[in-house]
Amino acid sequence: MTELHFTLTEADRLPEAERETILANPGFGNHFTDHMVSITWTQEEGWHDAAVLPYGPIPMDPASSVLHYGQEIFEGLKAYRREDGSIVAFRPEENGRRLNASARRLALPELPVDLFVEGVRQLVTIDAEWVPSGEDQTLYLRPFMIADESFLGVRAAQRARFLVIASPAGAYFTGGVKPVSIWLSRDLARAGRGGTGAAKCGGNYASSLLPTRIAAEHGCAQVLFCDSATEDTIDELGGMNLFLVQAGADGAPRALLTPRINGNILDGITRKSLIRLAEDRGLAVEERDITVTEWREGVADGSIVEAFACGTAAVITPIRRLLGEDGLSIDFGEENSPGELTMSLREELTGIQYGVREDRHGWLSVMVTAGA
Numbered sequence: 001m002t003e004l005h006f007t008l009t010e011a012d013r014l015p016e017a018e019r020e021t022i023l024a025n026p027g028f029g030n031h032f033t034d035h036m037v038s039i040t041w042t043q044e045e046g047w048h049d050a051a052v053l054p055y056g057p058i059p060m061d062p063a064s065s066v067l068h069y070g071q072e073i074f075e076g077l078k079a080y081r082r083e084d085g086s087i088v089a090f091r092p093e094e095n096g097r098r099l100n101a102s103a104r105r106l107a108l109p110e111l112p113v114d115l116f117v118e119g120v121r122q123l124v125t126i127d128a129e130w131v132p133s134g135e136d137q138t139l140y141l142r143p144f145m146i147a148d149e150s151f152l153g154v155r156a157a158q159r160a161r162f163l164v165i166a167s168p169a170g171a172y173f174t175g176g177v178k179p180v181s182i183w184l185s186r187d188l189a190r191a192g193r194g195g196t197g198a199a200k201c202g203g204n205y206a207s208s209l210l211p212t213r214i215a216a217e218h219g220c221a222q223v224l225f226c227d228s229a230t231e232d233t234i235d236e237l238g239g240m241n242l243f244l245v246q247a248g249a250d251g252a253p254r255a256l257l258t259p260r261i262n263g264n265i266l267d268g269i270t271r272k273s274l275i276r277l278a279e280d281r282g283l284a285v286e287e288r289d290i291t292v293t294e295w296r297e298g299v300a301d302g303s304i305v306e307a308f309a310c311g312t313a314a315v316i317t318p319i320r321r322l323l324g325e326d327g328l329s330i331d332f333g334e335e336n337s338p339g340e341l342t343m344s345l346r347e348e349l350t351g352i353q354y355g356v357r358e359d360r361h362g363w364l365s366v367m368v369t370a371g372a
């Protein structure tokens with residue numbers, strides 16, 4: 001264990017009645033808990049000043065490097081309240097490891113994984129009453145790191161800050177899981193070869209906002225990016241990984257197809273977990289290049305039968321249609337969407353997360369024990 005003691009400054013807590021009103025209908029990303037976690041890094045001292053603080057604005061110099069050169073990375077994970085009152089997080093060490101992979105690419109300091117998990121645990125523990133108990137509700141946790149040196153020269157900052165904030169989240173789909181249409185962006189990319197596509201950084205999201213707006217103008221909920229070199233090989237969505245379901249000669253699902261980790265896409269923890277669950281069921285999983293052409297031809301000849309996107313926020317989002325310029329339209333049709341395998345994998349993964357199915361891979365990490 002990395003030896004860092006977290007000092008505590010108690011916040012004025014939101015009155016219980018107001019908190020309960022929020023928890024009854026939290027939405028996503030609108031409300032924040034009473035506290036936040038902060039750890040400071042400097043070149044000379046390394047990580048120090050670990051603190052649990054009242055949630056609130058952070059002082060920032062207008063010359064702070066993050067504001068000018070975008071040196072920022074983040075993570076997203078959830079805490080779940082189980083029936084016995086305990087609170088668990090899903091594979092938090094994976095988020096800690098991925099934060100460090102992002103840190104290396106963005107020239108930010110790495111944070112020991114145990115310190116990352118401890119920071120999350122500190123926040124979930126002090127704000128445990130903010131973890132909702134309603135169906136499909138969670139406490140969404142947002143760890144992030146910013147360069148925080150007051151200096152306009154262009155180089156990696158010598159001062160950084162790691163913070164964790166938390167926000168109660170309602171069910172992603174209200175009134176049942178609904179398949180979405182997605183828009184293929186060929187000319188606008190979120191990242192290019194050798195760029196920051198594999199890092200979870202704010203810059204990738206900034207470049208995805210315009211294509212997402214264009215997608216919305218075409219009635220699509222999400223954008224699908226393809227490789228900027230071939231404009232046909234699929235990468236991923238703005239914030240989710242993509243899977244196709246391939247059927248065998250008998251029409252039953254035989255394989256999951258998903259773009260390989262090619263240096264341009266995010267190594268999603270939901271993606272990784274679903275690959276494991278599919279393999280447990282005896283399905284083949286092919287991580288390789290997949291093209292829009294293969295998707296179109298596969299739907300036409302009946303070999304591609306389902307598609308879905310996955311990520312922490314929505315877990316699994318069934319895809320009904322892929323639309324794009326020049327009349328591109330690949331449609332599974334209402335009767336085939338959401339797909340059966342898509343929904344059954346969704347049910348299995350959320351079942352593990354909420355503790356109603358056996359956690360056979362040891363993915364859950366107890367943050368707060370029952371009765372604590």
Ligand SMILES: *Cc1c(COP(=O)(O)O)cnc(C)c1O
Nearest residue numbers: 239240241266268269270311312
């Ligand atoms: C966070 C993210 C994902 C999903 O990763 P999970 O670990 O499954 O939440 C996928 N793509 C991008 C670009 C992301 O930022």
